[in-house]
Amino acid sequence: MKTTRAAFVPLLTAACLLAALAGPGSAQRQPRRAPDVVQSSEIYDTCKTLASAEFAGRLTGHQGYAAAAQWAAGRFKAWKMKPAFGRDNYLQGFPAPYTLVDEADMTLLFPGKADDGAETIEEVKLEAGRDFLPLLFTDSGRNEAEVVFAGWGISAPELGYDDYAGLEVKDRFVLCFRGTPDPADLRFEDHDQHRVRMKTARDKGALGVVYIYPEVSANPNGDRLPNFTPAEISEKTADLLFKEKDLTADQVKKSLFAYKRPLSMTLSARMRYGVVARHFPAGVGYNVVGWIEGRDPSLRNECVIFGAHLDHCGRHMGLLFPGADDNASGSATVMEIARAFARSGRKPRRSVVFVLFGGEEMGLLGSKHFADNLPSRFKTVAAMFNFDMTGAGDGAFCGVSAEPAAVKEAIEAANRQVNIVRGVRIIRRVGVRSSDFAPFFLKGIPVASFASNGPHLAYHQPGDTIYRINPDIMADIARVAFRAGLRLADL
DSSP: OOGGGGGHHHHHHHHHHHHHHHSSTHHHHOOOOOOOOOOHHHHHHHHHEEEEEEETTTTSSSSHHHHHHHHHHHHHHHHTTEESSSSOOOOOOEEEEEEEEEEEEEEEEEEOOOSSSSSSEEEEOBBBTTTTTEEETTTEEEEEEEEEOOEEEEEEGGGGTTTTTOOOOSSEEEESSSSOOOOOGGGGGGGGGGGHHHHHHHHHTTTTEEEEESSSSOOOOSSTTTTTTOOOEEHHHHHHHHGGGTOOOHHHHHHHHHHOOOOOEEEEEEEEEEEEEEEETTTTEEEEEEEEEOOOOOEEEEEEEEEOOOOBBBTTTTTEEEOOIIIIIIIHHHHHHHHHHHHHHHSSEEEEEEEEEGGGGGGGGHHHHHHSOOOOOOOEEEEEEEEOOOOOSSSSEEEEESOOOOHHHHHHHHHHOOOEEEEEEOOOOOOOOOOOTHHTTTTTTOOEEEEEOOOOOTTSTTTOOOGGGOHHHHHHHHHHHHHHHHHHOOO
């Protein structure tokens, strides 16, 4: 963890929040029940706009994402949010290389024999978006090669585990699952990062990693490696490859968990895979940031942050990934909270900051950049509220820092008026599958992260459209967070 002053100052603020909440007369300082300034119809319209084809799936670095960021900045300006980066400048730029996949095809080739003994090849052509997808940081290339199965795709001899031991992968496609042999063993955590797994396979001479997922889903979270063409296939497709072993993908995965040792194998099938992709190394992403200044001169340089990632996965091979639930819904929730503050006319003692992050799908690029480069006027972050996939279901869940108790108590008090949060868990650590609260948590800043209870169907698929969104759940989450955030900012 990078050690900065910001890593320590929030702890003092956390203690102050706890003391303020528990101290004498705290009941008099709690805000009166505010009128309902959150509108479900407007939050739905915001989500619908962000998920529209106009913004081309909001891939960070692409012009579609830049247009979405400009649109959101325009809304902040209309609501009289202060710009964070000078006159009329709501945008904080950061490097965001990206890739567009124009074409891709994949065919499985199975050897066999005819009745007369002649060798045959059965070709099974796969459908993009259903049976397979390129990983969205792929290079261009076309190859036909053997397929080898390498368990979790982990080479960690220092931990006594190596899926590649005795396996020849040079000029072959490496088939594997995403995960680790023991999820409870945190020593493997770094090996579960896409970037680590890809580099391991590439360094061993593989043509590409081919993940097995229950369903294929778009994934831009990785680095482009020259002459490396990673992809993913569905479990149903993988069943065709394991059939010669009288196994299914599900059986193989369960065996990996059960035995916790490599079960690597060569397969008789070959894979013909071609992809045409364009890489843009000079891409720029943006965080969209507006704020309301606190009324207390002694506290206005402290802030409560409301944040959500604005980006999604873009448009590739003619397939649009709208990202309505992930995460136009979370962005719409933050924007509605900003509008609620503007409507209410309430200026709490501390400042409140609203951030739409770019690059979450690429590895938390925007939130890491913002946490490391806070606008200079903010000396302390009292709390950070995160919203990721708040659009599907009829309830919500929230993760929250263990300390200070003030954050959890503020959320529970707000929820007693709304009754939408079904459970609150304590966040004690972050892993490789985290969200935008993680960079703040790692700096010692108290965090809370909201999500709806789903089901979150069509995750990272073209079917994640506005038609799956429940406006009332977004509005109720916004109501809870607005009241809780106002309470904390007013302590």
